[in-house]
Each structure stands twice: as structure tokens, then as C-alpha cells.
Amino acid sequence: MAGQVFAYIIHREGIADDSALELITAARKIFPAAPLTAVVTGSGGNLDAVCNEMAASYNEVWKFDHEALAYPNAEVIRKLLVNTLPGDAVVLLPHNTFGMDLAPGLSIKMDSAFVADVVDIEGLEGDTLNVIRQEYSGQVSTHVTCDISAGVVLNIRAGVFQADESKAAGGQVVDKSGETGDLSAVRKFLEIVEAEVGDVDITKEDILVSIGRGIEDEDNIEIADELAEAIGGVVSCSRPIVDAKWLEKSRQVGTSGKTVKPKVYLALGISGSFQHLGGLKGNPFIVAVNKNPKAPIFQVADVGVVEDLLEFVPVLTEKIQTG
Amino acid sequence: MEILVCVKRVPDTAENEIEVNRDGSDIERDDLVYSVNEWDNYAVEEAIQIVDRVGGSVTVVSVGDEESEEVVRREMAMGANNGILVSDDAFEGSDGKGIAALLKGAVEKGTYDLILTGAQADDGAGQVGGMLAAMLDMTYASVVNYIEVLDNRKLKVGREIEGGNVEMNEIELPCVLSIQTGINEPRYVGIRGIRKVASVDIPVWGSSELGIDAASIGESGAKVKRVDYFVPELGEGAEILEGSMEEIADKLIELLKAKGGIK
Ligand SMILES: Cc1cc2nc3c(=O)[nH]c(=O)nc-3n(C[C@H](O)[C@H](O)[C@H](O)COP(=O)(O)OP(=O)(O)OC[C@H]3O[C@@H](n4cnc5c(N)ncnc54)[C@H](O)[C@@H]3O)c2cc1C
Ligand SMILES: Nc1ncnc2c1ncn2[C@@H]1O[C@H](COP(=O)(O)O)[C@@H](O)[C@H]1O
Numbered sequence: 001m002a003g004q005v006f007a008y009i010i011h012r013e014g015i016a017d018d019s020a021l022e023l024i025t026a027a028r029k030i031f032p033a034a035p036l037t038a039v040v041t042g043s044g045g046n047l048d049a050v051c052n053e054m055a056a057s058y059n060e061v062w063k064f065d066h067e068a069l070a071y072p073n074a075e076v077i078r079k080l081l082v083n084t085l086p087g088d089a090v091v092l093l094p095h096n097t098f099g100m101d102l103a104p105g106l107s108i109k110m111d112s113a114f115v116a117d118v119v120d121i122e123g124l125e126g127d128t129l130n131v132i133r134q135e136y137s138g139q140v141s142t143h144v145t146c147d148i149s150a151g152v153v154l155n156i157r158a159g160v161f162q163a164d165e166s167k168a169a170g171g172q173v174v175d176k177s178g179e180t181g182d183l184s185a186v187r188k189f190l191e192i193v194e195a196e197v198g199d200v201d202i203t204k205e206d207i208l209v210s211i212g213r214g215i216e217d218e219d220n221i222e223i224a225d226e227l228a229e230a231i232g233g234v235v236s237c238s239r240p241i242v243d244a245k246w247l248e249k250s251r252q253v254g255t256s257g258k259t260v261k262p263k264v265y266l267a268l269g270i271s272g273s274f275q276h277l278g279g280l281k282g283n284p285f286i287v288a289v290n291k292n293p294k295a296p297i298f299q300v301a302d303v304g305v306v307e308d309l310l311e312f313v314p315v316l317t318e319k320i321q322t323g
Numbered sequence: 324m325e326i327l328v329c330v331k332r333v334p335d336t337a338e339n340e341i342e343v344n345r346d347g348s349d350i351e352r353d354d355l356v357y358s359v360n361e362w363d364n365y366a367v368e369e370a371i372q373i374v375d376r377v378g379g380s381v382t383v384v385s386v387g388d389e390e391s392e393e394v395v396r397r398e399m400a401m402g403a404n405n406g407i408l409v410s411d412d413a414f415e416g417s418d419g420k421g422i423a424a425l426l427k428g429a430v431e432k433g434t435y436d437l438i439l440t441g442a443q444a445d446d447g448a449g450q451v452g453g454m455l456a457a458m459l460d461m462t463y464a465s466v467v468n469y470i471e472v473l474d475n476r477k478l479k480v481g482r483e484i485e486g487g488n489v490e491m492n493e494i495e496l497p498c499v500l501s502i503q504t505g506i507n508e509p510r511y512v513g514i515r516g517i518r519k520v521a522s523v524d525i526p527v528w529g530s531s532e533l534g535i536d537a538a539s540i541g542e543s544g545a546k547v548k549r550v551d552y553f554v555p556e557l558g559e560g561a562e563i564l565e566g567s568m569e570e571i572a573d574k575l576i577e578l579l580k581a582k583g584g585i586k
Contacts, residue, residue, distance in 0.1 A: 104453030232586025264584035304561035
């Protein structure tokens with residue numbers, strides 16, 4: 001039987017990340033009634049505000065206030081968790097760049113199982129946890145079983161579990177700052193370098209013509225430029241277009257790019273990975289053009305066109321131009 | 324600097340429609356085009372560029388069936404000096420931890436200052452690098468998009484975090500880094516490059532060469548098991564516009580006008 005359930009809370013400037021309440025819903029799908037503990041780390045400042053906020057939703061909040069925890073350096077946090085959590089703990093983290101940094105190594109050091117990027121949880125049968133994952137950029141799903149008898153670390157995809165807004169836990173904050181143990185680390189955090197500001201601000205646009213790897217060649221970007229001009233929109237893109245240096249980083253939509261909230265989003269040759277869709281907010285009207293009818297983008301789009309974009313988009317543009 | 328890069332052979336999702344086979348036990352593999360995992364290709368390029376600057380050598384290693392040799396060879400054509408294939412029937416069905424344990428076995432047969440992996444592979448887990456680092460008791464940093472060699476014991480490493488911001492860290496060697504796409508521009512590998520390495524010998528290491536504890540690997544050692552593949556029941560899904568290209572364009576223009584998608 002696996003042990004106590006912990007969620008690591010990511011917070012910035014006194015405000016907990018959206019994942020904090022989503023992890024509760026995920027945990028409830030494993031243990032409908034077990035007490036849940038939030039782990040909140042930091043150094044002074046707004047830490048108490050976060051702890052108190054979390055106490056409304058978690059039965060217990062473990063507060064760790066320590067200089068070494070001022071910035072959430074995954075190596076330091078791993079030491080802290082290994083030092084303080086029971087060995088058979090069930091630990092929940094968001095599957096973002098922090099969770100990806102921390103969780104795999106944590107599972108090794110705790111000698112527990114690890115499942116990455118969980119998109120759904122079917123429940124626990126004995127010591128076997130049944131979850132759902134995706135592979136091949138979301139083109140297929142898989143049922144996965146995991147033996148959690150010796151504990152488990154689970155990375156939960158952002159946005160797939162509803163936030164638990166009930167705030168009815170009436171939990172208490174337990175100050176564990178004296179119990180951190182050794183937090184020395186080889187990896188030293190230096191600074192955050194902010195992303196460069198580009199020539200256009202796609203976050204303020206109502207109409208985005210977004211291109212992905214399906215555009216195939218730098219010269220074909222013209223096709224998107226012409227459509228964007230015809231409908232009064234701006235060109236944005238998925239990550240591979242920026243990786244290839246065809247467009248500036250400031251045009252990239254996604255978790256490691258910009259968060260946009262247009263009214264209309266045209267996704268041309270974009271498969272619809274969760275990291276891309278993570279940057280698309282505000283429930284826009286989504287049109288997907290993709291030659292693969294199984295592309296995951298069609299699951300979230302309002303309207304789909306299954307065509308080669310290199311042929312279809314010029315036809316569309318011309319019709320708009322000639323009115 | 325002695326650098327080891329872990330590379331995986333994966334179906335190329337940009338080239339293939341991935342379909343589930345009839346009983347859901349696997350994906351249809353017959354007509355798949357395979358290539359090296361996109362992230363790993365950036366990792367190999369980065370390793371080559373580091374060695375070009377500071378000297379040393381690049382070794383690539385892959386865990387897989389005998390066909391994985393082709394990606395090892397491809398990365399050697401790119402400029403890696405050595406290649407290793409870790410392969411044995413007993414390794415089949417390994418979970419992420421099993422793969423990491425096998426890679427640890429390979430690492431320990433050499434002396435490396437720096438180990439690179441991709442940020443994630445086709446299973447989208449992003450786990451093997453972090454597990455390997457922890458098993459080796461080395462420092463780890465994930466989603467790395469900047470590496471500067473400060474001296475022969477220290478790196479300045481940038482991690483690409485949310486919003487495209489970069490988290491700068493100082494890290495001592497030896498360490499494991501998982502590489503994010505876009506860190507460099509991987510060089511093109513032509514047919515001539517492939518020919519050049521066509522006959523180099525790539526050693527194959529199995530259970531006996533690695534001296535690995537069989538209990539932690541393969542199907543039986545896996546705590547995490549994939550039961551089946553399936554295509555989820557879609558919710559509403561998109562309304563797919565039908566007709567000739569002209570007709571579809573007309574319908575789409577109507578819809579766009581209604582939604583304010585044409586100014
Ligand atoms: C930590 C991390 C952060 C990331 N952050 C981001 C991010 O912020 N933004 C982002 O976009 N990605 C991000 N990614 C990458 C992400 O995982 C995907 O690799 C990426 O989104 C895929 O981009 P794509 O859809 O353009 O390409 P692919 O997945 O290769 O899809 C191309 C699509 O085009 C279609 N196609 C091909 N040719 C044509 C044609 N002629 N006509 C019509 N359709 C065609 C194909 O069927 C396919 O569906 C991140 C990854 C990691 C690990
Ligand atoms: N079978 C394998 N052989 C070699 N390296 C691998 C293998 N599987 C995963 N890796 C490495 O681990 C990284 C992350 O993969 P994953 O954890 O499967 O998402 C990959 O980019 C590779 O560098």
C-alpha cells in the first residue's frame with residue numbers, strides 16, 4: 001500500500017500556479033478520501049500567503065522557509081523532498097519544465113516508480129495504478145499500469161484536470177523549516193534571462209495565421225503572409241519554425257513561447273502538441289488545415305480542412321482577395 | 324572533453340500517420356519511416372560543436388534492436404567519433420528506469436565528462452536523462468538551450484523555461500544535460516557522409532558485456548508497463564469541411580466572416 005500523498009506547489013510572487021488546484025483533482029482520482037499534503041518552499045517574502053492560500057484546499061501544508069529555497073532549483077528541491085518525505089510517498093508534480101527537471105531523478109533517489117505526463121487517471125487496484133498517457137505527439141493514447149507499492153512520482157499534464165475550487169479542506173500550515181536537512185547543491189542558479197521582444201506582439205492580435213512544420217520550406221512562408229494580409233491577421237508559428245530560424249522566437253505560440261488569446265486562430269500544418277496548445281487561451285475559433293486527418297489538432301479545432309496547405313491556402317487567399 | 328550522447332531511433336511523426344494495430348498491442352510499424360529522435364540530433368550537433376571548440380571526442384550510444392544501429396551510424400556520419408549499440412533480447416520491454424540503468428552500464432564502461440540526452444523522445448516522457456543522472460550521482464539540468472564551457476570543470480548552462488525565458492545555471496562536470504531543440508542548427512548529413520562510415524565497426528553490448536542486474540531491466544523489471552495503444556473517443560472534434568478545394572474555401576470564408584476572422 002502506497003503512503004501519504006504530496007503535491008509540490010509552484011508559486012510566483014505570492015500566487016500559486018494553476019497546477020496547485022489541478023493536482024488535487026488528480027490525487028482524488030487515485031485516493032478519493034485520503035488527506036492531501038501541499039509542499040510549499042521558498043524564502044521569506046510571500047511564502048506565508050501561499051501557505052495560507054493552500055491550507056484552504058489541502059489538509060496539511062508543509063512549509064519550508066530557507067535561504068537555499070529562494071529560487072526553486074530542482075537539485076535543491078530534490079534533496080529537500082528526499083530528506084523529508086516518507087519513502088513510499090505518492091508525489092504529484094506538474095509536467096512542465098520544473099517537473100521535468102525534478103521528477104525523474106527524484107523517483108530514482110526515492111526508489112519509487114515514475115510516470116511522466118499523465119493525462120488521465122483511471123484509479124487504483126491494489127498497488128496498481130492505472131493511468132493514461134499519450135505518445136507520438138498525441139497521435140495515440142496508451143493505458144499504462146504502474147506498481148506504486150514502494151511509492152510513486154507522477155507528473156501531471158497542465159490543464160487536463162479541472163482545478164478543485166472547493167476550498168473546503170480547512171487545513172493547517174506546519175512549519176517544517178527546521179527539518180530540511182542538507183540542501184547543498186552542485187548546480188548553482190545564476191539568473192533568469194528574459195525572452196527577447198520581437199517586432200510584432202502576437203499576444204495582442206485578434207487574428208493569427210499560425211504555421212507549423214507542415215509549411216515545409218522557408219520560401220513557403222509567403223503563403224501564410226499573403227493569407228494574413230488578406231484577412232487582416234498576423235503570422236505566428238509553432239516551435240520547429242523558430243528552431244529552423246525561419247521566424248523570430250517572439251512569434252512562437254506555446255508553453256515555451258507566447259500565450260496568445262486571439263478570436264480566430266488558423267493552424268496551418270501544426271499537429272497540435274500539448275506544448276503548442278498550452279499557449280492558446282481564451283477559447284478562440286480554431287481552424288485547422290492539415291493533410292493528416294488523424295492529427296490531434298482536429299480534436300480541439302472548431303473547423304477542419306484535410307488538405308495539403310500548400311495547395312489549399314493559396315486558393316483560399318485568392319478567393320478572399322477577389323472578394 | 325569526452326562527451327557521450329544518448330540517441331533513440333523513433334518513428335518520424337512528421338512523415339508518418341501513426342495508427343494503432345487491430346488488437347491495440349502496438350502501432351502499425353510496417354510502413355513507418357524511422358529516424359533519430361529530433362531532440363537527440365540537436366544533442367549530437369551540440370556535442371560536436373563543443374569538441375570543435377575545446378577538443379575531445381563524441382560517442383553516441385543507443386539502446387534498441389539491431390536496427391538502431393542505423394541511427395548510431397547516421398550520427399557518426401554527422402561527426403561523432405564512436406558509436407555503441409546496447410542490444411539484447413533481455414532488454415526488451417524495459418521501462419524508462421530500465422533504459423536509464425542500461426545507459427548507466429554503458430557510461431561506466433568509459434570515462435565521460437559530459438553526457439547529453441534529448442529533452443524528450445517519441446513517448447513524450449522526458450525521463451531517461453534525469454534518471455540516468457540520479458543513478459550516476461551526477462548533476463542534471465533539463466531542456467537546455469545554451470551551453471558555454473567556462474573551464475575544464477565548469478559549464479554555464481541555460482534552461483529554456485516557460486515563456487521562452489532562460490534560466491542560467493553554473494554546473495560542475497561531470498554532468499548530464501537534456502537538450503532542447505533550437506540550441507543549434509544540426510548539420511546536414513549527405514549520402515557521402517553516410518558512405519564514409521558505412522563500414523566502421525559499431526560494437527554491440529548485451530547483458531554479458533554490461534554485467535547488468537537482470538532484475539531491474541526488461542519486461543519483468545518494469546514497474547511501469549504500457550498495456551495497449553488506443554485512439555481516444557473524440558469529444559465533438561472539428562467539423563471537417565467537405566467538397567472540392569474551391570467549395571471548402573467558400574465555406575470557410577463564410578465561417579471566418581461570421582467569427583470576425585476576416586477584417
Ligand atoms: C519543454 C518543451 C517545450 C515546448 N514548447 C513548445 C512551444 O512553446 N510551442 C510549440 O509549438 N512547440 C513546443 N514544443 C515542441 C512540441 O513538443 C512539438 O514538437 C511541436 O509543437 C511540433 O510542431 P508542429 O506541429 O509544427 O510539427 P509536427 O508535430 O511535425 O506537425 C506537422 C504537421 O503538419 C502536417 N503537415 C505536413 N505537411 C503538410 C502539408 N503540406 N499540408 C498540411 N499539413 C501538413 C503533418 O500532418 C503534421 O500534423 C516543446 C517541446 C518541449 C519538450
Ligand atoms: N532507447 C534509448 N537509447 C538511447 N537513448 C535513449 C533511449 N530512450 C531514451 N533515450 C534518451 O533519453 C532522452 C529522453 O527520452 P524519454 O525519456 O524516453 O522521453 C532521449 O532524447 C534520448 O537521449
